[in-house]
Amino acid sequence: MSTLGRMWRGLWRRFRHDEDWPEEAESGELESGGMWLRPALRLAILFALLFAGVFFAFWWAGSAVRFSAARAGDRSVPTWRVWGTVRDAATHRPIPWALVEDDPAGQPPFFRADADYNGIFELMTLAEPHRVRVSAPGYRPLLLDIGRAWFVWMPRGDEKKNIELLPLHAFIHPQLGGWPIETVGKYGT
Numbered sequence: 001m002s003t004l005g006r007m008w009r010g011l012w013r014r015f016r017h018d019e020d021w022p023e024e025a026e027s028g029e030l031e032s033g034g035m036w037l038r039p040a041l042r043l044a045i046l047f048a049l050l051f052a053g054v055f056f057a058f059w060w061a062g063s064a065v066r067f068s069a070a071r072a073g074d075r076s077v078p079t080w081r082v083w084g085t086v087r088d089a090a091t092h093r094p095i096p097w098a099l100v101e102d103d104p105a106g107q108p109p110f111f112r113a114d115a116d117y118n119g120i121f122e123l124m125t126l127a128e129p130h131r132v133r134v135s136a137p138g139y140r141p142l143l144l145d146i147g148r149a150w151f152v153w154m155p156r157g158d159e160k161k162n163i164e165l166l167p168l169h170a171f172i173h174p175q176l177g178g179w180p181i182e183t184v185g186k187y188g189t
Contacts, residue, residue: 003042003043007039067079080124080126080147081123082121082123083160083161084121084163085120085162085163086098086115086164087119088165089167092164094118095115095165097114097115098134098135098163099115099133099135100113100133101132102131107130111126128147129147129148130146131143135165138167138168139167141165142165146161147159
């Protein structure tokens with residue numbers, strides 16, 4: 001039963017005609033003291049939660065509209081952070097200075113970042129789902145899917161991706177979740 005229904009049922013039981021009515025004190029207040037305090041507090045909390053929920057819904061919808069409008073007007077600002085480490089798939093050692101960039105075959109604008117000496121990178125890009133291309137000299141390039149669908153994403157967020165690149169002459173199967181560039185055309189993905 002709802003909070004409001006419980007409150008009215010409690011009031012009905014308290015003020016039925018077969019019970020004695022509380023007497024008024026000399027100050028004009030009821031002797032029962034906090035009879036209205038608990039229901040009023042519950043209603044205030046319920047109202048505050050409802051107000052916060054409506055405020056959040058309007059904020060989220062406004063953010064989605066602003067993102068879409070900026071995207072349509074070519075004024076997109078990167079709000080999605082992709083970070084992690086680029087490693088060699090055979091030795092698991094970090095690959096320094098690997099290039100992490102939005103897939104050039106995708107929709108502009110394109111953002112890019114370079115990994116540091118320890119293979120650690122941080123790419124700021126758009127929140128929408130798209131692909132990121134990871135490459136380094138002597139390794140097979142890799143495409144990764146990142147981002148979230150419009151109804152799931154928040155205006156800002158981050159995603160961790162630990163990436164393993166295959167050396168050019170390796171016979172190791174590529175990691176799940178990524179596609180080497182040469183297989184993208186073959187399998188239609």
